[in-house]
Amino acid sequence: METDCSTRQTTAAETAAPAPPPADPWVQPMPAGPGLQPLPAGTRLLHIGPHKTGTTSIQGALFAAKDAMAEHDVVFPAHSRHPMEAALAVCARPGMMGDARPTEGHWGRLLDALRATGRRTSVISSEFFADAPDDETIARIVDDLGRDRVHVLITLRPLAKIMPSQWQQYVQNGLRMGYEDWLDHMLRKAPYEKPNPSFWRRHRHDRLVERWTRVVGAENITVVVVDDGDRGGLMRTFEFLLGLPDGLLVEVPDTANRSLTLAEAEMLRKLNMEFRGNGLPDELYSKLVRNGAVMHMKNTCRPAPDDARITTPTWALEAAAGIGAEMAERIGTMGVRVLGDPALLSVVPASASTEPEPARIDPEVAAHALYGALVVAAEAPARPAARTVHQTASRELVRVLGHRVLKRLKRS
Template sequence: MSSDDLQVAPGTRLLHIGPHKTGTTALQSALHTARERLADHGVLFPGTGRHPMAAVHAVIGRPPLLGHSRPNLDAWDGLVEEVAGAGADRAVVSSEFFADGDDDAVPRIVEDLGGPNVHVVVTLRPLAKILPSQWQQYVQNGLRMRYDAWLDTMFNKPPHTGPTPTFWRRHRHDELIGRWTSVVGPANLTVVVVDQSRPEMLLRTFESLLGVPEGILVAERSLTNRSLTSGEAELVRLLNKEFRRRKWPEKVYPRFIRYGAIAQMRASHEPLPEEHRITTPAWALERAAEIGAEAAEAITRLGVRVVGDLSSLGRTPPGDARPPAATGTPLVSPDAACQAIIGAIAASGAAEGTPAVEDLQVRDADAATLVRVLKNRGLRRARRSLRRGR
């Protein structure tokens, strides 16, 4: 399919709905960086940031991230007004949280953004690739369930239940596409199957859709959105358990955990080769491939436009077919632990008078021991601040 075949008509509102873990952050960062260059070519990327999260949370009517208050519809109304002001120019709006919209939210979103002028784009990856990334994202939002237990719940319990009911709403991809196709029609929906062997494929496809020159969208190289290692995820999971055990108020979770310990660890710690990534057991990979194959067949029957190899959704990606990870508590490097401590202390506003990181004597240890270090040494001042926040 040529670039001209992909290009949407002038006045189109290109609505990228994700879902999560399909290259959304990389795309949004590239669009954000190129905002002025896009405008020179008649393409509006509304807002001032990378992602209109507040606006989308408001219109889908679903709870925002743990600890955040629900935004009101003013944010959504402002986004709609800016998109409407684009006139005959093209506009592109991207948020993976659109995928959380239900049967009532989807028609409103489409109508508000331009009705028949809306063209929806869905980006897809094999489910096997999504599983560990999505689990750790839930952990970064307070989930306390281990990966193996979570997989058992997702595959062996009724869908839309358990601690993460949004998972299958986002990642039963045929149903997601069917939900949006029923509103915009198959001619107004494009599926882009991301090709892991061609990292630039997603950006080049969106350039073609928007009718802008190749190279306008450039990937932003950064550590801040990297995946957590197995040990880091376990550290955060145990912090979540401690957070809940102490009944600390949810409103302080973003400050101390998400934008404190986790953000500092991801931004400042580069994992060592011996720090293992999260691995998925063979039985779950097989189930994921089966569901992916079913979804690919159903998407084909919907008659939507597809860019990429849809059949790849039913295959286990190379390198993922491995035995389950060894049992036992994963290791966390001293650097990762220290960065978590630094982040938590900095977020507490209590850096003065706390012991220096080098005095903590943190060495390679299991995650449970490191949480005790965090609890007993690094967060003394933070706990006092938390009590005052109740």
């Protein structure tokens, strides 16, 4: 469990007017600036995220363009859009709730594919590399990939943009805490580790850059500040660094990666409470809830313009901006190359002027979620119960049925 991921977080009163970080000669506009050159041929570009900084979009674009990139001697060696299991394995992380724990074999297969690229330029992207727990793990990753050829790319977004996305992602992995309560714990309650110690490990970005700089050296790191107002900016930056033609990387729509609305997140959070309260196995959550109900709901339901979104209160926006200013200033002293405008990390976005409407789930959305779970469960053949259940307590009955469904799913 990470225990060094956050110092005292700045309060809202201290951060109402954060000062922009000082100008730095390493800061360059995206994607190119005076003296900025693409990475040398043969570089192994390692994109480590962190989470919620455009990783899914760039991974989808790289995977879709892998054949076209190969024509320009740039290889995407992963066999899927996101080599998540390989990154989790080398970082000794357990993976998503209820999923099988990744093994060294996943990391070994990625390395084999990378070695097959020879001296060509290659690119690997997984936000889970940002979860590397210590310098020794980072050193192993870099050494396995070929230290003399690795260049690390870190993408950053303002915390105000990351917090709601990361919270609802935690909800999709079993979190039961409401958004404002979660913000209170992450920003106000030292040591800022509960309920998700991974949050500041990933998103105290100055420390993330510092950890990787200690191992690979500042000259081998590029930090990209993503501008949400420039949708194609991140794609152009990857094209430039990899020496690819403009327009080769194109965003691929991915409904399965869309964020949940407030009502959807609250429905799932309440389900998580019932799930935990009845002691059901984690594997059942992975199969029926995350990969059944939630996946089907996201793939079949498009949020309406008037659906309530997850909104961050003003005090948290101001606190996030203050932390962003601190992080930008520290990164500016590390000697790494920074593309984009670090001042974006300390902007206080406008907050909602009125109280949000109560989150009410659309019956059609709820029906799609339930149907998704039923489809997964129906893949296993049903068998009659061996005994009657009239005398069984409801909580015990739910637990027993949950284990039976899980066994059937495993057999199928």
